[in-house]
Amino acid sequence: VPDPYFRLDGKDDRGELMDFKYNKPQLSFDECNSDGSPRYHLFVSESCPLASAVGAARTLLGLDSMISMDVADGESGAGLVFLNGCSCVPWKGSEGPFWLYSVYQLSNSIATTLITAPVLWDTVEQKIVSNDAWEILKLMSHEDDQSDLISYNDALGVILKEGLCPREQMEAIENMYSDLSNSIFNVEDVGLECIAQVGKDLGRIDDNCERILTKLQELNDLLGKRRFLLGNNLTGVDIFLAMFLFRFDACYTPLFGLSNHGAFVGSILTGDSYPNLKGYSRELYQELKSTLKIQGFRQIFRLPYAISFTRQAIHSIDASLPSTNEPIPDLNQIVASLEEPATDRPEGSAVRLSTSAPKIVRDGMTMPMWFRDDTVQLYRDLDLRDDDIILSSGVKMGTTWVTKILNSLLYDFDDDGVTTSAYMDDSFPNRLGQTYPDALFPSREVEKHEMATKDEEFVKRMKMLKTNFGDFVFDDLLNQPSPRLFSSHLSGKNLLPKKLFDGWKDGDDCAINGDVSNGDKAGTMNK
DSSP states (O other), X not given: OOBTTTEEOOSOTTOOOOOOOOSOSOOOTTOBOTTSOBSEEEEEETTSHHHHHHHHHHHHTTOTTTEEEEEEOOSSSOOSEETTOOSSTTTTTOOSOEETXXXXXXXXXXXXXXXXXXXXXXXXXXXXXXXXXXXXXXXXXXXXXXXXXSOOOOTTSOOBXXXXXXXXXXXHHHHHHHHHHTTXXXXXHHHHHHHTOTTSOHHHHHHXXXXXXXXXXXXXXXXXXXXXXXXXXXXXXXXXHHHHHHHIIIIIHHHHTGGGXXXXXXXXXXXXXXXXXXXXXXXXXXXXXXXXXXXXXXXXXXXXXXXXXXXXXXXXXXXXXXXXXXXXXXXXXXXXXXXXOOOSOOOOOOOOHHHHSOOEEETTEEEOTTOXXXXXXXXXXXXXXXXXXXXXXXXXXXXXXXXXXXXXXXXXXXXXXXXXXXXXXXXXXXXXXXXOGGGSOSSHHHHHHHHHHSOHHHHHHHHHHHHHHOSOOHXXXXXXXXXXXXXXXXXXXXXXXXXXXXXXXXXXXXXXXXXXXXXXXXXXXXX
Protein backbone atom coordinates (compact mmCIF):
# COMPACT_ATOMS: atom_id res chain seq x y z
CA VAL A 1 0.00 0.00 0.00
CA PRO A 2 2.26 2.81 -1.22
CA ASP A 3 -0.01 5.71 -0.30
CA PRO A 4 -3.07 4.56 1.69
CA TYR A 5 -4.27 8.06 2.43
CA PHE A 6 -5.03 8.96 -1.18
CA ARG A 7 -5.03 5.90 -3.43
CA LEU A 8 -4.59 2.17 -3.83
CA ASP A 9 -2.48 0.74 -6.62
CA GLY A 10 -3.83 -2.76 -7.14
CA LYS A 11 -2.90 -5.54 -9.55
CA ASP A 12 -5.28 -4.27 -12.20
CA ASP A 13 -2.80 -3.44 -14.95
CA ARG A 14 -5.10 -1.32 -17.06
CA GLY A 15 -3.63 1.77 -15.43
CA GLU A 16 -7.05 3.36 -15.04
CA LEU A 17 -8.58 4.66 -11.85
CA MET A 18 -11.68 2.69 -10.91
CA ASP A 19 -14.97 4.35 -10.07
CA PHE A 20 -17.33 2.59 -7.70
CA LYS A 21 -20.84 3.26 -8.96
CA TYR A 22 -23.73 0.91 -8.41
CA ASN A 23 -25.44 -0.47 -11.49
CA LYS A 24 -28.92 -0.49 -9.98
CA PRO A 25 -31.07 2.66 -10.11
CA GLN A 26 -32.73 2.10 -6.74
CA LEU A 27 -32.00 0.36 -3.45
CA SER A 28 -34.25 -0.69 -0.61
CA PHE A 29 -32.92 0.73 2.64
CA ASP A 30 -35.36 -1.18 4.85
CA GLU A 31 -33.27 -4.36 4.57
CA CYS A 32 -31.52 -5.59 7.71
CA ASN A 33 -28.89 -8.14 8.72
CA SER A 34 -29.69 -11.10 10.95
CA ASP A 35 -28.68 -9.09 14.02
CA GLY A 36 -31.11 -6.31 13.09
CA SER A 37 -28.44 -3.87 11.92
CA PRO A 38 -29.07 -2.04 8.63
CA ARG A 39 -27.78 -3.65 5.46
CA TYR A 40 -26.28 -0.39 4.19
CA HIS A 41 -23.63 1.68 5.94
CA LEU A 42 -22.12 5.10 5.26
CA PHE A 43 -18.53 6.17 5.82
CA VAL A 44 -18.24 9.97 5.85
CA SER A 45 -15.77 12.64 6.87
CA GLU A 46 -16.70 16.02 8.31
CA SER A 47 -13.64 17.56 6.70
CA CYS A 48 -15.11 16.87 3.24
CA PRO A 49 -18.07 19.08 2.23
CA LEU A 50 -19.45 16.45 -0.16
CA ALA A 51 -19.35 13.73 2.50
CA SER A 52 -20.88 16.12 5.04
CA ALA A 53 -23.72 16.81 2.60
CA VAL A 54 -24.48 13.10 2.26
CA GLY A 55 -24.47 12.64 6.04
CA ALA A 56 -26.83 15.60 6.41
CA ALA A 57 -29.16 14.28 3.70
CA ARG A 58 -29.37 10.94 5.53
CA THR A 59 -30.75 12.73 8.59
CA LEU A 60 -33.06 15.10 6.71
CA LEU A 61 -34.61 12.19 4.83
CA GLY A 62 -35.30 10.29 8.06
CA LEU A 63 -32.92 7.44 7.18
CA ASP A 64 -30.77 7.46 10.34
CA SER A 65 -32.25 4.18 11.58
CA MET A 66 -32.07 2.57 8.12
CA ILE A 67 -28.50 3.45 7.11
CA SER A 68 -25.85 3.19 9.81
CA MET A 69 -22.90 5.59 9.67
CA ASP A 70 -19.33 6.11 10.86
CA VAL A 71 -17.80 9.59 10.83
CA ALA A 72 -14.04 9.97 10.37
CA ASP A 73 -12.20 11.87 13.05
CA GLY A 74 -12.25 15.55 12.22
CA GLU A 75 -10.19 17.16 14.95
CA SER A 76 -7.13 15.13 15.93
CA GLY A 77 -5.27 15.63 12.68
CA ALA A 78 -5.20 11.88 12.03
CA GLY A 79 -7.13 12.37 8.81
CA LEU A 80 -9.45 9.97 6.98
CA VAL A 81 -9.41 7.49 9.84
CA PHE A 82 -11.95 6.14 12.31
CA LEU A 83 -9.98 6.22 15.54
CA ASN A 84 -12.44 4.11 17.53
CA GLY A 85 -12.82 1.45 14.87
CA CYS A 86 -15.72 0.63 12.58
CA SER A 87 -19.31 -0.15 13.61
CA CYS A 88 -20.38 -2.34 10.67
CA VAL A 89 -19.58 -5.86 9.52
CA PRO A 90 -17.15 -7.38 8.82
CA TRP A 91 -15.00 -5.03 10.93
CA LYS A 92 -17.43 -4.48 13.78
CA GLY A 93 -15.78 -5.04 17.15
CA SER A 94 -12.24 -4.64 15.87
CA GLU A 95 -9.94 -2.22 17.60
CA GLY A 96 -9.26 1.16 16.03
CA PRO A 97 -7.86 2.95 14.24
CA PHE A 98 -9.65 1.87 11.07
CA TRP A 99 -8.73 3.31 7.68
CA LEU A 100 -11.05 3.64 4.73
CA TYR A 101 -8.61 1.93 2.40
CA SER A 102 -9.66 -1.40 4.02
CA VAL A 103 -13.17 -0.90 2.65
CA TYR A 104 -11.84 -0.35 -0.86
CA GLN A 105 -9.54 -3.35 -0.66
CA LEU A 106 -12.26 -5.73 0.46
CA SER A 107 -14.64 -4.47 -2.21
CA ASN A 108 -12.09 -5.03 -4.98
CA SER A 109 -8.71 -6.43 -4.06
CA ILE A 110 -7.08 -5.50 -7.38
CA ALA A 111 -8.56 -2.05 -7.82
CA THR A 112 -6.47 0.98 -8.61
CA THR A 113 -8.50 3.79 -7.15
CA LEU A 114 -8.52 7.04 -5.27
CA ILE A 115 -9.60 6.68 -1.64
CA THR A 116 -12.39 9.14 -1.00
CA ALA A 117 -15.36 9.63 1.29
CA PRO A 118 -18.29 9.26 1.33
CA VAL A 119 -18.66 5.53 0.75
CA LEU A 120 -21.97 3.65 0.77
CA TRP A 121 -21.18 0.08 1.82
CA ASP A 122 -23.32 -3.06 1.33
CA THR A 123 -22.68 -5.25 4.38
CA VAL A 124 -24.32 -8.28 2.75
CA GLU A 125 -22.47 -8.28 -0.56
CA GLN A 126 -19.43 -6.68 1.13
CA LYS A 127 -19.09 -4.34 -1.80
CA ILE A 128 -18.96 -0.60 -2.23
CA VAL A 129 -22.31 0.52 -3.61
CA SER A 130 -20.91 3.93 -4.54
CA ASN A 131 -18.20 6.37 -3.57
CA ASP A 132 -19.78 9.22 -5.51
CA ALA A 133 -21.44 11.70 -3.15
CA TRP A 134 -24.00 12.91 -5.67
CA GLU A 135 -24.99 9.37 -6.69
CA ILE A 136 -25.39 8.35 -3.04
CA LEU A 137 -27.62 11.34 -2.29
CA LYS A 138 -29.83 10.50 -5.28
CA LEU A 139 -30.06 6.85 -4.20
CA MET A 140 -31.20 7.94 -0.75
CA SER A 141 -33.68 10.48 -2.08
CA HIS A 142 -35.20 8.04 -4.56
CA GLU A 143 -35.82 5.39 -1.92
CA ASP A 144 -39.49 6.25 -2.20
CA ASP A 145 -41.44 3.00 -2.18
CA GLN A 146 -42.53 3.79 1.38
CA SER A 147 -41.50 7.41 1.62
CA ASP A 148 -44.86 8.37 3.08
CA LEU A 149 -43.92 6.38 6.15
CA ILE A 150 -40.65 8.25 6.66
CA SER A 151 -40.70 11.32 8.86
CA TYR A 152 -38.44 13.99 7.39
CA ASN A 153 -36.34 15.97 9.86
CA ASP A 154 -37.31 19.16 8.09
CA ALA A 155 -37.06 22.12 10.49
CA LEU A 156 -38.05 24.71 7.87
CA GLY A 157 -40.76 22.69 6.14
CA VAL A 158 -39.08 23.05 2.75
CA ILE A 159 -38.56 19.45 1.58
CA LEU A 160 -41.11 18.19 -0.90
CA LYS A 161 -42.88 14.90 -0.27
CA GLU A 162 -40.83 13.55 -3.19
CA GLY A 163 -37.56 14.15 -1.30
CA LEU A 164 -34.40 16.09 -2.11
CA CYS A 165 -34.32 15.06 -5.77
CA PRO A 166 -37.94 15.18 -7.03
CA ARG A 167 -38.10 13.35 -10.34
CA GLU A 168 -39.99 16.15 -12.06
CA GLN A 169 -37.11 18.51 -11.18
CA MET A 170 -34.23 16.12 -11.90
CA GLU A 171 -33.17 17.65 -15.20
CA ALA A 172 -32.89 21.10 -13.64
CA ILE A 173 -31.21 19.67 -10.53
CA GLU A 174 -28.64 17.77 -12.61
CA ASN A 175 -27.90 20.87 -14.69
CA MET A 176 -27.38 22.97 -11.58
CA TYR A 177 -25.17 20.32 -9.99
CA SER A 178 -23.05 20.07 -13.16
CA ASP A 179 -22.66 23.84 -13.28
CA LEU A 180 -21.55 24.08 -9.66
CA SER A 181 -19.26 21.03 -10.01
CA ASN A 182 -17.25 22.97 -12.57
CA SER A 183 -16.88 25.96 -10.29
CA ILE A 184 -17.76 26.07 -6.57
CA PHE A 185 -17.49 22.34 -5.89
CA ASN A 186 -14.03 22.39 -7.45
CA VAL A 187 -12.64 24.79 -4.86
CA GLU A 188 -10.76 22.17 -2.81
CA ASP A 189 -9.07 20.67 -5.87
CA VAL A 190 -8.00 24.14 -7.00
CA GLY A 191 -6.87 25.03 -3.49
CA LEU A 192 -4.68 21.94 -3.10
CA GLU A 193 -3.03 22.83 -6.41
CA CYS A 194 -2.38 26.33 -5.06
CA ILE A 195 -0.63 24.82 -2.04
CA ALA A 196 1.54 22.61 -4.26
CA GLN A 197 2.22 25.13 -7.02
CA VAL A 198 5.62 23.72 -7.94
CA GLY A 199 5.31 22.19 -11.40
CA LYS A 200 1.69 23.23 -11.74
CA ASP A 201 0.08 25.27 -14.48
CA LEU A 202 -0.30 28.54 -12.62
CA GLY A 203 -2.44 30.00 -15.40
CA ARG A 204 -4.94 27.17 -15.04
CA ILE A 205 -5.06 27.64 -11.28
CA ASP A 206 -5.68 31.36 -11.70
CA ASP A 207 -8.46 30.72 -14.23
CA ASN A 208 -10.18 28.29 -11.87
CA CYS A 209 -9.99 30.74 -8.97
CA GLU A 210 -11.59 33.39 -11.15
CA ARG A 211 -14.32 30.95 -12.20
CA ILE A 212 -15.10 30.19 -8.55
CA LEU A 213 -15.29 33.85 -7.53
CA THR A 214 -17.37 34.78 -10.61
CA LYS A 215 -19.83 31.99 -9.83
CA LEU A 216 -20.24 33.28 -6.27
CA GLN A 217 -21.44 36.60 -7.65
CA GLU A 218 -23.86 34.86 -10.03
CA LEU A 219 -25.27 32.81 -7.17
CA ASN A 220 -25.63 35.92 -5.02
CA ASP A 221 -27.73 37.52 -7.77
CA LEU A 222 -29.81 34.35 -8.26
CA LEU A 223 -30.56 33.93 -4.56
CA GLY A 224 -31.80 37.48 -4.38
CA LYS A 225 -34.74 36.28 -6.50
CA ARG A 226 -35.20 32.71 -5.26
CA ARG A 227 -35.36 31.23 -1.80
CA PHE A 228 -33.36 28.20 -2.95
CA LEU A 229 -31.42 27.32 -6.09
CA LEU A 230 -34.43 25.92 -7.94
CA GLY A 231 -37.34 27.68 -6.29
CA ASN A 232 -39.13 27.36 -2.96
CA ASN A 233 -38.23 23.75 -2.16
CA LEU A 234 -34.91 22.50 -0.84
CA THR A 235 -33.02 20.09 -3.11
CA GLY A 236 -29.87 18.02 -2.76
CA VAL A 237 -27.81 20.55 -4.68
CA ASP A 238 -28.70 23.20 -2.07
CA ILE A 239 -27.22 20.99 0.66
CA PHE A 240 -24.02 20.53 -1.33
CA LEU A 241 -23.67 24.27 -1.91
CA ALA A 242 -24.36 25.08 1.75
CA MET A 243 -21.52 22.83 2.91
CA PHE A 244 -19.09 24.78 0.74
CA LEU A 245 -20.43 28.18 1.80
CA PHE A 246 -20.15 27.29 5.50
CA ARG A 247 -16.43 26.58 4.98
CA PHE A 248 -15.59 29.40 2.59
CA ASP A 249 -14.49 32.23 4.87
CA ALA A 250 -12.71 30.19 7.54
CA CYS A 251 -11.07 27.54 5.39
CA TYR A 252 -10.85 28.18 1.67
CA THR A 253 -10.14 31.91 1.67
CA PRO A 254 -7.10 31.84 4.02
CA LEU A 255 -5.74 28.40 3.13
CA PHE A 256 -5.96 28.71 -0.65
CA GLY A 257 -5.10 32.40 -0.92
CA LEU A 258 -8.37 33.34 -2.65
CA SER A 259 -8.26 36.78 -1.02
CA ASN A 260 -5.14 37.54 -3.09
CA HIS A 261 -6.97 37.06 -6.37
CA GLY A 262 -8.05 40.12 -8.33
CA ALA A 263 -11.66 38.93 -8.52
CA PHE A 264 -11.99 38.58 -4.74
CA VAL A 265 -14.50 41.11 -3.36
CA GLY A 266 -14.90 39.97 0.24
CA SER A 267 -16.09 37.29 2.66
CA ILE A 268 -19.46 35.58 2.54
CA LEU A 269 -20.46 35.14 6.20
CA THR A 270 -18.24 37.71 7.87
CA GLY A 271 -18.57 40.50 5.33
CA ASP A 272 -21.23 42.33 3.33
CA SER A 273 -20.12 41.53 -0.23
CA TYR A 274 -22.62 38.70 -0.74
CA PRO A 275 -25.77 39.58 1.23
CA ASN A 276 -27.99 37.02 -0.50
CA LEU A 277 -25.49 34.20 -0.10
CA LYS A 278 -25.16 35.15 3.57
CA GLY A 279 -28.94 35.03 4.12
CA TYR A 280 -29.20 31.77 2.18
CA SER A 281 -26.39 30.23 4.25
CA ARG A 282 -28.05 31.28 7.50
CA GLU A 283 -31.36 29.78 6.46
CA LEU A 284 -29.71 26.51 5.39
CA TYR A 285 -27.77 26.43 8.65
CA GLN A 286 -31.04 26.28 10.59
CA GLU A 287 -32.09 23.29 8.49
CA LEU A 288 -28.73 21.49 8.74
CA LYS A 289 -27.50 22.61 12.16
CA SER A 290 -28.21 19.32 13.94
CA THR A 291 -26.16 17.38 11.38
CA LEU A 292 -23.00 19.51 11.49
CA LYS A 293 -19.72 18.92 13.32
CA ILE A 294 -18.21 22.28 12.52
CA GLN A 295 -14.87 21.67 14.23
CA GLY A 296 -14.20 19.02 11.61
CA PHE A 297 -14.07 21.73 8.93
CA ARG A 298 -10.54 22.55 10.09
CA GLN A 299 -9.13 19.11 9.33
CA ILE A 300 -7.99 20.34 5.93
CA PHE A 301 -5.43 22.56 7.67
CA ARG A 302 -3.84 19.43 9.13
CA LEU A 303 -3.67 17.49 5.89
CA PRO A 304 0.14 17.04 5.83
CA TYR A 305 0.05 15.71 9.41
CA ALA A 306 -2.81 13.35 8.59
CA ILE A 307 -0.96 11.90 5.59
CA SER A 308 2.18 11.38 7.65
CA PHE A 309 0.26 9.72 10.50
CA THR A 310 -1.50 7.34 8.12
CA ARG A 311 1.66 6.30 6.31
CA GLN A 312 3.54 5.67 9.55
CA ALA A 313 0.73 3.66 11.12
CA ILE A 314 0.10 1.53 8.03
CA HIS A 315 3.79 0.68 7.71
CA SER A 316 4.05 -0.24 11.41
CA ILE A 317 6.17 2.78 12.24
CA ASP A 318 5.60 4.15 15.72
CA ALA A 319 2.89 6.72 15.04
CA SER A 320 1.51 9.21 17.49
CA LEU A 321 -1.32 11.59 16.87
CA PRO A 322 -0.17 14.88 15.34
CA SER A 323 0.30 17.91 17.51
CA THR A 324 -2.74 20.12 17.61
CA ASN A 325 -0.74 23.25 18.26
CA GLU A 326 -0.41 24.33 14.64
CA PRO A 327 -2.43 27.44 13.65
CA ILE A 328 -5.99 26.66 12.68
CA PRO A 329 -8.86 29.13 12.28
CA ASP A 330 -11.17 30.13 15.07
CA LEU A 331 -14.66 29.24 13.91
CA ASN A 332 -16.54 31.21 16.58
CA GLN A 333 -17.05 34.18 14.27
CA ILE A 334 -18.42 31.91 11.53
CA VAL A 335 -20.82 30.18 13.91
CA ALA A 336 -21.96 33.52 15.35
CA SER A 337 -22.78 34.78 11.86
CA LEU A 338 -24.65 31.58 10.93
CA GLU A 339 -26.70 31.77 14.13
CA GLU A 340 -28.06 35.19 13.20
CA PRO A 341 -31.53 35.27 11.60
CA ALA A 342 -31.76 35.19 7.81
CA THR A 343 -33.30 38.50 6.78
CA ASP A 344 -34.60 39.85 3.48
CA ARG A 345 -34.94 36.41 1.95
CA PRO A 346 -37.31 35.87 -1.01
CA GLU A 347 -40.68 34.67 0.25
CA GLY A 348 -42.24 31.38 -0.73
CA SER A 349 -43.02 28.02 0.77
CA ALA A 350 -42.75 24.51 -0.59
CA VAL A 351 -45.96 22.58 -1.18
CA ARG A 352 -45.27 19.54 0.94
CA LEU A 353 -47.65 16.71 0.26
CA SER A 354 -46.43 14.90 3.35
CA THR A 355 -47.88 17.60 5.60
CA SER A 356 -50.75 18.87 3.48
CA ALA A 357 -53.15 16.50 5.23
CA PRO A 358 -53.87 17.01 8.94
CA LYS A 359 -52.11 14.75 11.43
CA ILE A 360 -54.10 11.58 12.09
CA VAL A 361 -53.80 9.76 15.41
CA ARG A 362 -55.55 6.46 16.13
CA ASP A 363 -54.95 4.20 19.14
CA GLY A 364 -52.23 6.59 20.27
CA MET A 365 -50.27 6.12 17.06
CA THR A 366 -49.64 8.60 14.26
CA MET A 367 -51.12 7.26 11.05
CA PRO A 368 -49.68 7.87 7.56
CA MET A 369 -51.17 10.72 5.55
CA TRP A 370 -53.28 8.38 3.40
CA PHE A 371 -55.22 6.84 6.34
CA ARG A 372 -58.98 6.56 5.68
CA ASP A 373 -61.35 5.71 8.55
CA ASP A 374 -64.08 4.50 6.20
CA THR A 375 -61.88 1.92 4.49
CA VAL A 376 -60.28 0.82 7.76
CA GLN A 377 -63.76 0.16 9.14
CA LEU A 378 -64.47 -2.06 6.12
CA TYR A 379 -61.18 -3.83 6.79
CA ARG A 380 -62.09 -4.37 10.45
CA ASP A 381 -65.48 -5.78 9.40
CA LEU A 382 -63.82 -8.11 6.87
CA ASP A 383 -65.56 -11.49 6.53
CA LEU A 384 -62.41 -13.55 6.84
CA ARG A 385 -61.95 -16.76 4.92
CA ASP A 386 -60.02 -19.66 6.40
CA ASP A 387 -57.21 -19.22 3.87
CA ASP A 388 -56.89 -15.39 4.04
CA ILE A 389 -53.37 -14.13 4.79
CA ILE A 390 -52.99 -11.05 6.98
CA LEU A 391 -49.55 -9.42 6.98
CA SER A 392 -49.13 -6.77 9.71
CA SER A 393 -45.67 -5.33 10.23
CA GLY A 394 -43.87 -2.32 11.60
CA VAL A 395 -42.71 0.58 9.47
CA LYS A 396 -39.51 0.00 7.45
CA MET A 397 -39.21 -3.63 8.55
CA GLY A 398 -39.26 -5.28 5.12
CA THR A 399 -42.99 -5.23 4.35
CA THR A 400 -42.50 -4.76 0.60
CA TRP A 401 -39.96 -7.60 0.54
CA VAL A 402 -42.19 -10.06 2.44
CA THR A 403 -45.23 -9.09 0.36
CA LYS A 404 -43.35 -9.89 -2.84
CA ILE A 405 -42.16 -13.21 -1.41
CA LEU A 406 -45.73 -14.14 -0.47
CA ASN A 407 -46.96 -13.18 -3.92
CA SER A 408 -44.31 -15.35 -5.53
CA LEU A 409 -45.30 -18.30 -3.36
CA LEU A 410 -49.02 -17.80 -3.94
CA TYR A 411 -49.30 -16.85 -7.58
CA ASP A 412 -46.06 -16.67 -9.55
CA PHE A 413 -44.97 -20.31 -9.68
CA ASP A 414 -46.64 -23.69 -10.03
CA ASP A 415 -45.64 -26.70 -7.94
CA ASP A 416 -42.75 -27.43 -10.30
CA GLY A 417 -41.30 -23.92 -10.00
CA VAL A 418 -42.46 -22.81 -13.45
CA THR A 419 -43.73 -19.24 -13.74
CA THR A 420 -47.46 -18.92 -14.22
CA SER A 421 -49.48 -16.54 -16.37
CA ALA A 422 -49.96 -14.34 -13.28
CA TYR A 423 -46.21 -13.71 -12.97
CA MET A 424 -45.66 -9.98 -12.26
CA ASP A 425 -49.20 -9.20 -13.40
CA ASP A 426 -49.79 -5.76 -11.91
CA SER A 427 -53.51 -5.83 -12.59
CA PHE A 428 -53.93 -7.52 -9.19
CA PRO A 429 -53.31 -5.85 -5.80
CA ASN A 430 -50.02 -6.48 -3.98
CA ARG A 431 -48.27 -7.68 -7.13
CA LEU A 432 -45.48 -5.11 -7.52
CA GLY A 433 -45.53 -4.04 -3.88
CA GLN A 434 -47.97 -3.84 -1.01
CA THR A 435 -51.43 -2.36 -1.52
CA TYR A 436 -52.43 -0.96 1.87
CA PRO A 437 -56.16 -1.29 2.69
CA ASP A 438 -56.13 2.00 4.63
CA ALA A 439 -54.85 3.90 1.56
CA LEU A 440 -57.69 2.90 -0.76
CA PHE A 441 -61.06 4.34 -1.63
CA PRO A 442 -63.80 1.95 -0.46
CA SER A 443 -65.17 1.61 -4.02
CA ARG A 444 -65.00 3.10 -7.52
CA GLU A 445 -68.17 5.06 -6.81
CA VAL A 446 -66.64 6.77 -3.78
CA GLU A 447 -63.43 7.41 -5.72
CA LYS A 448 -65.30 9.03 -8.60
CA HIS A 449 -67.32 11.27 -6.28
CA GLU A 450 -64.38 12.44 -4.11
CA MET A 451 -62.00 13.05 -7.02
CA ALA A 452 -64.66 15.28 -8.58
CA THR A 453 -65.59 17.22 -5.43
CA LYS A 454 -62.47 17.43 -3.21
CA ASP A 455 -59.86 20.21 -3.43
CA GLU A 456 -56.86 20.19 -5.76
CA GLU A 457 -54.41 19.17 -3.01
CA PHE A 458 -56.47 16.08 -2.15
CA VAL A 459 -56.66 15.04 -5.80
CA LYS A 460 -52.92 15.48 -6.26
CA ARG A 461 -52.21 13.44 -3.14
CA MET A 462 -54.46 10.57 -4.20
CA LYS A 463 -52.94 10.45 -7.67
CA MET A 464 -49.52 10.20 -6.07
CA LEU A 465 -50.71 7.31 -3.87
CA LYS A 466 -51.88 5.41 -6.94
CA THR A 467 -48.37 5.58 -8.37
CA ASN A 468 -47.15 3.87 -5.16
CA PHE A 469 -49.90 1.34 -4.50
CA GLY A 470 -51.53 0.84 -7.90
CA ASP A 471 -54.91 1.86 -9.28
CA PHE A 472 -57.02 -0.14 -6.82
CA VAL A 473 -59.93 0.31 -4.43
CA PHE A 474 -60.85 -1.81 -1.40
CA ASP A 475 -63.27 -3.86 -3.50
CA ASP A 476 -60.27 -5.07 -5.51
CA LEU A 477 -58.71 -6.50 -2.35
CA LEU A 478 -61.94 -8.32 -1.57
CA ASN A 479 -62.06 -9.79 -5.08
CA GLN A 480 -58.54 -11.28 -5.02
CA PRO A 481 -58.36 -14.98 -5.90
CA SER A 482 -58.01 -17.22 -2.87
CA PRO A 483 -55.92 -17.21 -0.82
CA ARG A 484 -56.32 -13.43 -0.48
CA LEU A 485 -53.42 -11.33 0.81
CA PHE A 486 -53.93 -8.21 2.97
CA SER A 487 -50.72 -6.31 3.74
CA SER A 488 -50.49 -3.22 5.97
CA HIS A 489 -48.85 -1.54 8.95
CA LEU A 490 -52.12 -1.63 10.89
CA SER A 491 -51.95 -3.49 14.19
CA GLY A 492 -53.96 -4.20 17.34
CA LYS A 493 -57.58 -4.95 18.12
CA ASN A 494 -58.88 -1.59 16.96
CA LEU A 495 -57.30 -1.62 13.51
CA LEU A 496 -57.07 -5.26 12.36
CA PRO A 497 -60.04 -7.43 11.26
CA LYS A 498 -62.18 -8.11 14.31
CA LYS A 499 -62.62 -11.80 13.50
CA LEU A 500 -58.90 -12.31 14.00
CA PHE A 501 -59.51 -11.88 17.72
CA ASP A 502 -62.60 -14.09 18.04
CA GLY A 503 -61.96 -16.69 20.72
CA TRP A 504 -58.63 -15.20 21.82
CA LYS A 505 -58.28 -14.74 25.55
CA ASP A 506 -56.04 -11.74 25.00
CA GLY A 507 -55.29 -10.98 21.38
CA ASP A 508 -52.94 -8.15 22.32
CA ASP A 509 -50.51 -10.70 23.75
CA CYS A 510 -49.96 -11.94 20.21
CA ALA A 511 -48.84 -8.64 18.72
CA ILE A 512 -46.32 -5.97 19.50
CA ASN A 513 -45.62 -2.74 17.67
CA GLY A 514 -42.44 -0.67 17.54
CA ASP A 515 -44.08 2.61 16.60
CA VAL A 516 -41.45 4.18 14.36
CA SER A 517 -44.00 6.33 12.56
CA ASN A 518 -44.59 8.61 15.53
CA GLY A 519 -40.95 9.06 16.39
CA ASP A 520 -40.38 6.13 18.78
CA LYS A 521 -36.82 5.61 17.53
CA ALA A 522 -35.94 3.33 20.40
CA GLY A 523 -38.49 0.82 19.17
CA THR A 524 -40.52 0.77 22.38
CA MET A 525 -42.99 -2.08 22.30
CA ASN A 526 -46.54 -0.89 22.91
CA LYS A 527 -49.04 -3.57 23.80
